Amino acid sequence: MKKRIGSRQILLLIMLFLVALIPMFIKTPYILSILVMTFYTASASLAWSILGGMTGQISLGHAAFMGLGAYISTLLLMNANFTPWVSIIVVFFVVGGISALLLSPCFHLRGPYFSLVTIAFGEAFRNLLTNWNYAGKGQGLLLPFGDNSLILMRFKSKAPYFYLALVMVILMYLLVKYIDQSKLGYALKTVREDEDTANAIGINPWKYKVIATFISCGLVAVCGVFYASYIRFISPDIMMQDQSVKFVLPAVIGGIGSAIGPLIGAIILTPLSEYLNATLSSIAPGANLLVYAVILIVVILFQPRGIMGWYENSKFKIKLNNWLDKLDGRKKE
Amino acid sequence: MENILEIKELSKNFKGLKAVSDVTFSVEKGAITGLIGSNGAGKTTTFNMISGVLVPSSGKILYNGKDITGLKPYHYTSMGIARTFQIMKPLKHMTVLDNVASGALYGRKGYQSTKQAKEYAEEILQNTGLYDKRYCLPGDMGTPFKKRLELARALATDPELLLLDEVMAGLNPTETDEAVELIRKINEDGTTILLIEHVMRAVASLCKKVVMMHHGEKITEGMPQEVMNDPYVIEIYLGKEES
Amino acid sequence: MSTFLQAGANGLMVGGIYALIGVSLTLIFGVMKIINFCQGELLMLGMYTSFVLYDQFGLDPFLAIPIVAIFMFIFGALLQFTLITRSLKDEDDDTNVLFLTVGLGILFQNLALLYFKSDYRTASSIFSDKIVSLGVITVSLPKLVSFILLIIVTALMFLLLKYTNIGKQIRATSQNKIGAEVSGIKTKSIYAATYGLGAAIAGITGACLMSFYYVFPSVGEIYGTRSFIVVTMGGLGSVVGALVSGIVLGLMETIGAVVVGSSFKDTIVFLTFICILVVKQRLKTKRG
Numbered sequence: 061m062k063k064r065i066g067s068r069q070i071l072l073l074i075m076l077f078l079v080a081l082i083p084m085f086i087k088t089p090y091i092l093s094i095l096v097m098t099f100y101t102a103s104a105s106l107a108w109s110i111l112g113g114m115t116g117q118i119s120l121g122h123a124a125f126m127g128l129g130a131y132i133s134t135l136l137l138m139n140a141n142f143t144p145w146v147s148i149i150v151v152f153f154v155v156g157g158i159s160a161l162l163l164s165p166c167f168h169l170r171g172p173y174f175s176l177v178t179i180a181f182g183e184a185f186r187n188l189l190t191n192w193n194y195a196g197k198g199q200g201l202l203l204p205f206g207d208n209s210l211i212l213m214r215f216k217s218k219a220p221y222f223y224l225a226l227v228m229v230i231l232m233y234l235l236v237k238y239i240d241q242s243k244l245g246y247a248l249k250t251v252r253e254d255e256d257t258a259n260a261i262g263i264n265p266w267k268y269k270v271i272a273t274f275i276s277c278g279l280v281a282v283c284g285v286f287y288a289s290y291i292r293f294i295s296p297d298i299m300m301q302d303q304s305v306k307f308v309l310p311a312v313i314g315g316i317g318s319a320i321g322p323l324i325g326a327i328i329l330t331p332l333s334e335y336l337n338a339t340l341s342s343i344a345p346g347a348n349l350l351v352y353a354v355i356l357i358v359v360i361l362f363q364p365r366g367i368m369g370w371y372e373n374s375k376f377k378i379k380l381n382n383w384l385d386k387l388d389g390r391k392k393e
Numbered sequence: 394m395e396n397i398l399e400i401k402e403l404s405k406n407f408k409g410l411k412a413v414s415d416v417t418f419s420v421e422k423g424a425i426t427g428l429i430g431s432n433g434a435g436k437t438t439t440f441n442m443i444s445g446v447l448v449p450s451s452g453k454i455l456y457n458g459k460d461i462t463g464l465k466p467y468h469y470t471s472m473g474i475a476r477t478f479q480i481m482k483p484l485k486h487m488t489v490l491d492n493v494a495s496g497a498l499y500g501r502k503g504y505q506s507t508k509q510a511k512e513y514a515e516e517i518l519q520n521t522g523l524y525d526k527r528y529c530l531p532g533d534m535g536t537p538f539k540k541r542l543e544l545a546r547a548l549a550t551d552p553e554l555l556l557l558d559e560v561m562a563g564l565n566p567t568e569t570d571e572a573v574e575l576i577r578k579i580n581e582d583g584t585t586i587l588l589i590e591h592v593m594r595a596v597a598s599l600c601k602k603v604v605m606m607h608h609g610e611k612i613t614e615g616m617p618q619e620v621m622n623d624p625y626v627i628e629i630y631l632g633k634e635e636s
Numbered sequence: 637m638s639t640f641l642q643a644g645a646n647g648l649m650v651g652g653i654y655a656l657i658g659v660s661l662t663l664i665f666g667v668m669k670i671i672n673f674c675q676g677e678l679l680m681l682g683m684y685t686s687f688v689l690y691d692q693f694g695l696d697p698f699l700a701i702p703i704v705a706i707f708m709f710i711f712g713a714l715l716q717f718t719l720i721t722r723s724l725k726d727e728d729d730d731t732n733v734l735f736l737t738v739g740l741g742i743l744f745q746n747l748a749l750l751y752f753k754s755d756y757r758t759a760s761s762i763f764s765d766k767i768v769s770l771g772v773i774t775v776s777l778p779k780l781v782s783f784i785l786l787i788i789v790t791a792l793m794f795l796l797l798k799y800t801n802i803g804k805q806i807r808a809t810s811q812n813k814i815g816a817e818v819s820g821i822k823t824k825s826i827y828a829a830t831y832g833l834g835a836a837i838a839g840i841t842g843a844c845l846m847s848f849y850y851v852f853p854s855v856g857e858i859y860g861t862r863s864f865i866v867v868t869m870g871g872l873g874s875v876v877g878a879l880v881s882g883i884v885l886g887l888m889e890t891i892g893a894v895v896v897g898s899s900f901k902d903t904i905v906f907l908t909f910i911c912i913l914v915v916k917q918r919l920k921t922k923r924g
Contacts, residue, residue, distance in 0.1 A: 116731075118731055118734060120738070165914045166910070166913070166914055168917055168918070169913065169914070169917050171730050171731070171734075172670075172671040172673075172730060172734055173868070173913065173917070175671075175673075175734060176671070176864050176868060176913070177910055177913060177914075179861060179864065180861070180864075180865070180906045180909050180910050180913075181906070181910065183861060183902065183906050184902075184903050184906035184907055184910075187900070187902040187903045187906065188900070188903050190899075191899035191900055191903075241507060242507065243498050243504070243505060243506070243507060243510075246491070246494065246495045246498050246499075246507065246510075247495075247498075247499065249484070249486075249487060249491075249495070250484055250487075250495045250499075252486075253483075253484035253485055253486060253487060254482045254483075254484060254485075256446070256478065256482055257478070257482045257483075257484060257546070258467070259445075259446070259465075259466035259467045260444065260466060260469075260470070260475070260476050260478070260547070261470055261475070261495060261496045261499050261500060261546065261547075261549075261550050262467050262468075262469070262470025262471055262499040262500060262550060263467055263495075263499050264465070264467040265467075301857065301861075302742065305738060305742065308735075308738075312735055316731075317486060344750055345749050345750065345753065345754065346745070346746035346747075346749035346750050346853070347746070347750065349742055349745075349746045350742075350743065350746040350747065350750065352742060353739045353740070353742035353743035353746060354743065356735065356736075356738075356739035356742070357719070357736060357739040357740065357743065360723055360732055360735050360736045360739060361719065361722050361723060361736070364723070364732050
């Protein structure tokens, strides 16, 4: 069966094209920064979803692995003048490897026990970095400022970061989508649903959890490289547990276990949160997180499978598909 | 005839409690063998040891003459052993087709692409009468279909020996007859079957040999009619099952 | 030697707090089989309740304990009855409850931030700034009183579980929910009561803590994580285990600080926790 280019693909490309045009028309740094954060959060959430959504191992310590990525790339940049582009590869394998190694003894822990271990690891890493002289202790590290440089991933305006983040989120989405439909994805999903069944059909749950951790933590560390290059300041605070929750929420609200879920969740949540943070943080600190929490609680109580879970069973999906089919049909005539 | 599976003096203790003790029997290649006995007789424990879920306290399991005692359960599929669970374990958030495709991907067929695996899965679904439900979620189907799904997923791994744990429990007489036919068909296609079953009618019509267990021990084995007419067996089952 | 003795005494006092918050968490787990990820925030709410009582009415944190306990009980019971119970329906899917309680934690923390701002608040007690000397060891009086209160609260809870009607119903529900239901126990109310009890104990811990520590919106994170460590070390659902491992954790922290220096003591604690968890689980799965 060959893939036909139908209205769905065309619509998607048009949308992508429009998004890519945004920096041409909107020059406000504030709006661009919101979009960059949205793409970044979506990427991190997509990375999380490989372990949390697809494999069902709810990690609440991913911010620590993101932070490790940010720290490693920053230290390499500051001490060895290492370009972040190479760091991306280094960080993927190093952080992926470290996390897979550290978490591998914990994979027979089921459900919330595993989450507890990831919290503990996150706190341990944060604590280590808070007290490590080389990594700037609790004050954190300031990345060197200077002229625009593509090699050093350093720009004065927001637009280049916008495109970087856009490419990152697209690649991340395509990767997650690909894994979801691949042989590996089937193993991960089977492990999530039932480990006994996985065993019974020849899937070694432990092995696939290690693989999922490697990919997921490695990718979130890559997001960390971007974060450090973009914000240009890192401190142990980026490894806090509530930062991990920021990666988890888009996936949960968008729909856990689907590739598009974290993306939709981030597109809805991050602008809202950034907006609230900017407008209310002086008069009502924490209002953005408050809204996060309320949305999370409402979604969990009324639509536990998230927005995508609702969409899959909704009339809206049928209508949308009918409409798209009609578009296709008209074109054929 | 050649034996595909030989169980030798198999025992399992749970903290001093003997769940299974010194059970010895064999499964003939190409035939259907039944494992019967009242609740708590140790049938499922025996099954779990044969399929690698539990490690035996003592004894040996030989598969095609090879000692497989204590192997991890996920090695079994590639050797050609597949099982179903008494308590159904469908992959709840995956469609029926994906459930079976998962089995096909990691079974002996060794498919690398999901497309091929899905095609094979569709074939299996057609043979097991689930094709119309292929896009359903397991939770939206009734018990008979869920039982079939267990069977289909195990079949998708292309087994040589199929272990069925009470696939007919909870089915009405018509559904039972359909299940019997399905199992017979699978067997005729060349798969050896070892099944645990309470439905005596099904056991009698399917099995070439039955092994009777009680309180963790093997009481007797033989042709279904012989075993069921054994006075001791009748005594155990009296008032519990009509045979 | 005296440094170690002093560290030991301090550890015992801190451990008392850890033990009590651990007990509250393990109680909820024992009955409802869920890990309550907002336990630390319940403690934080208890601290703020105690602070408000002090701030508005000048009530001593220790005298405020009964009020805090009752308030937190009602709050917890209502929370369980209205929200948490809804996501308990799906028996073998505990991720919903996990996310719900995480969400509640964020909610409480930021409500506190919104209302009380991020300032550190304190309340002083008649025992404040008083010190008891026992030979080479000195212990601050509020900590000592808190420790004694811990023992009293735990003893009371044991009596409640052992002898009262509701205690028996809670124990029955924790052992077998369906069996309890069949015997006419309204498990829904028992769940609410248990969660309320857990919240009340967390609140009492908070009130005790208020007498010698300060409160801020994210204070719950520190004690929440500690309470997870305590219950997993002591065995989820085991009250005695939580007591013992709470004390052990306190000692580990203070003595660890003497040995490796205070900056890395938390790292040591977390790593020890992970090791214990992994080893325990290994042993458990081996037996099966």
